[in-house]
Amino acid sequence: xxxxxxxxxxxxxxxxxxxxxxxxxxxxxxxxxxxxxxxxxxxxxxxxxxxxxxxxxxxxxxxxxxxxxxxxxxxxxxxxxxxxxxxxxxxxxxxxxxxxxxxxxxxxxxxxxxxxxxxxxxxxxxxxxxxxxxxxxxxxxxxxxxxxxxxxxxxxxxxxxxxxxxxxxxxxxxxxxxxxxxxxxxxxxxxxxxxxxxxxxxxxxxxxxxxxxxxxxxxxxxxxxxxxxxxxxxxxxxxxxxxxxxxxxxxxxxxxxxxxxxxxxxxxxxxxxxxxxxxxxxxxxxxx
Amino acid sequence: xxxxxxxxxxxxxxxxxxxxxxxxxxxxxxxxxxxxxxxxxxxxxxxxxxxxxxxxxxxxxxxxxxxxxxxxxxxxxxxxxxxxxxxxxxxxxxxxxxxxxxxxxxxxxxxxxxxxxxxxxxxxxxxxxxxxxxxxxxxxxxxxxxxxxxxxxxxxxxxx
Numbered sequence: 491x492x493x494x495x496x497x498x499x500x501x502x503x504x505x506x507x508x509x510x511x512x513x514x515x516x517x518x519x520x521x522x523x524x525x526x527x528x529x530x531x532x533x534x535x536x537x538x539x540x541x542x543x544x545x546x547x548x549x550x551x552x553x554x555x556x557x558x559x560x561x562x563x564x565x566x567x568x569x570x571x572x573x574x575x576x577x578x579x580x581x582x583x584x585x586x587x588x589x590x591x592x593x594x595x596x597x598x599x600x601x602x603x604x605x606x607x608x609x610x611x612x613x614x615x616x617x618x619x620x621x622x623x624x625x626x627x628x629x630x631x632x633x634x635x636x637x638x639x640x641x642x643x644x645x646x647x648x649x650x651x652x653x654x655x656x657x658x659x660x661x662x663x664x665x666x667x668x669x670x671x672x673x674x675x676x677x678x679x680x681x682x683x684x685x686x687x688x689x690x691x692x693x694x695x696x697x698x699x700x701x702x703x704x705x706x707x708x709x710x711x712x713x714x715x716x717x718x719x720x721x722x723x724x725x726x727x728x729x730x731x732x733x734x735x736x737x738x739x740x741x742x743x744x745x746x747x748x749x750x751x752x753x754x755x756x757x758x759x760x761x762x763x764x765x766x767x768x769x770x771x772x773x774x775x776x777x778x
Numbered sequence: 779x780x781x782x783x784x785x786x787x788x789x790x791x792x793x794x795x796x797x798x799x800x801x802x803x804x805x806x807x808x809x810x811x812x813x814x815x816x817x818x819x820x821x822x823x824x825x826x827x828x829x830x831x832x833x834x835x836x837x838x839x840x841x842x843x844x845x846x847x848x849x850x851x852x853x854x855x856x857x858x859x860x861x862x863x864x865x866x867x868x869x870x871x872x873x874x875x876x877x878x879x880x881x882x883x884x885x886x887x888x889x890x891x892x893x894x895x896x897x898x899x900x901x902x903x904x905x906x907x908x909x910x911x912x913x914x915x916x917x918x919x920x921x922x923x924x925x926x927x928x929x930x931x932x933x934x935x936x937x938x
Contacts, residue, residue: 491803496848526844527825541849568838592914594829597838680913
């Protein structure tokens, strides 16, 4: 383990000043399931952990019909699938939160941390994207927010500047007729990193037409992708074999994966289509 | 590289108040084993994949290799040493013995802590729920069927 120091912040302001004092090698610590490994294996230089779990607004889940859902960035995954509002209105978040690691990881790991780790294969991020998530950021120059799809910039990199950290994730209340689904392909049943993953949210109007959709893919590009062309293939018509096939084609076209130990380019492009199709069908079932 | 300081951590471990000295860079696993002398939790992978270091932290199971010792200030920790009542093994521990659910035993403390947390939350889990809950605990010699049988036996005895 690197000679990492530890400090506990009790407010956003205290965390900002601790991160500033710590300099470029200071890192926020939420569940630690990525950053502690990185510090130990020296894949990232870390001199100071600023524990943000004791900042009240960083932990917890709030929902109202008017304001939608707000999740404290350090809220552990298990709190998501144990929350009635999340389970009822945002089941795609449950899909993601129950697939990130095993039970002991889910006792600590947060969707905020999954986002900030900015892995191309993150199992949280496609769901955050299709649910129109906003990332709320605090830092020495004040607060700002960005859309989840604009947050990651490269593998392991994102828009956070020195001293900045994510405080909350927020999502609009799902409109009537909405359904969303996240799926991951791995060669075993659980506890693995995605070969490819995908999420879809869509809305059906009273006549059964898709009037809004979002499709996101992971592990097929340097960052998780929002695939606008796949959504465009669905919108303005009822779901049909043709429109689903066109969306899958659009996902295959958008996928620009690498070959690595987990999968080949060819397999990942194929999976982008398969998972797009399956998430569309299962999102529609949830919308109905 | 600057030397890190020793820190003082106060917490509750297996129901008893503890104050211990740790290196600031210690994981909870290192503190338990090397500072406090509780060697039940094992170091397997040291990166969160194997579950051999599983302990209960404030009511949830965690991999203690992925917790900084400094983080448990004010918390309640239960390790495998906290499952038995003195010399009286828990129903779950007895079931592991009766079902021969261990060979080398390295994974066993993690399986026991994780299984106990499952039974505390869900006294009658299905086999699927058991296997899903325990997916983060790896065993490389006994295999999982005997472990699942042991958890099933403990669940039946506890509910009955």
